[in-house]
Amino acid sequence: MNMAITILLLLAGTIALLFLIGIFTKKHHYVIQEIMVNAPLQKVFDYLKLLKNQDEWNKNEKGDPNKKQEYKGTDGTVGFIISFSGNSNVGVGQKEIMNLIEGKRIETEMRFEKPMAFTATLIIDTEAVSEHQTKITVIHSGIMNYPKNIMIGMFEKMFAKQMEISLSNLKNVFEK
Numbered sequence: 001m002n003m004a005i006t007i008l009l010l011l012a013g014t015i016a017l018l019f020l021i022g023i024f025t026k027k028h029h030y031v032i033q034e035i036m037v038n039a040p041l042q043k044v045f046d047y048l049k050l051l052k053n054q055d056e057w058n059k060n061e062k063g064d065p066n067k068k069q070e071y072k073g074t075d076g077t078v079g080f081i082i083s084f085s086g087n088s089n090v091g092v093g094q095k096e097i098m099n100l101i102e103g104k105r106i107e108t109e110m111r112f113e114k115p116m117a118f119t120a121t122l123i124i125d126t127e128a129v130s131e132h133q134t135k136i137t138v139i140h141s142g143i144m145n146y147p148k149n150i151m152i153g154m155f156e157k158m159f160a161k162q163m164e165i166s167l168s169n170l171k172n173v174f175e176k
Contacts, residue, residue: 035167039174041128057169063089
């Protein structure tokens with residue numbers, strides 16, 4: 001009986017400690033990745049601004065070939081929305097183009113409902129390095145409120161790895 005009480009107290013103490021740590025842990029996550037592709041800037045930008053193209057290169061989008069998607073608006077323009085529903089790799093939510101700076105930046109807001117409710121921003125910047133080479137910078141950021149914020153370190157590592165795979169896929173799209 002004493003052993004069971006000790007185990008329960010240790011478990012309760014550990015959980016309480018995690019929640020206490022969450023009070024003092026950052027709430028904003030921020031991950032940045034870059035890649036160079038051998039393709040002209042305008043070709044890269046015109047491809048990236050179409051959210052439907054993410055099915056070809058984005059690791060998360062490729063996570064469920066049977067996912068359901070609904071579209072609202074004109075792809076590649078501010079206000080275009082993709083609503084999606086898929087397996088646990090994809091989840092349920094929406095992506096919306098919030099801002100476009102022609103030839104330079106695409107800002108997308110991602111609103112997830114499942115597997116966990118949160119909102120994030122995905123910014124894709126493009127920069128011509130030469131006539132036939134483009135640098136792509138991807139920034140994933142957002143706020144995870146308490147107590148979810150205790151998982152930010154884990155999520156930042158996961159997002160970085162997913163972005164690295166996605167950018168490698170993207171490089172293959174342009175250089176195959």
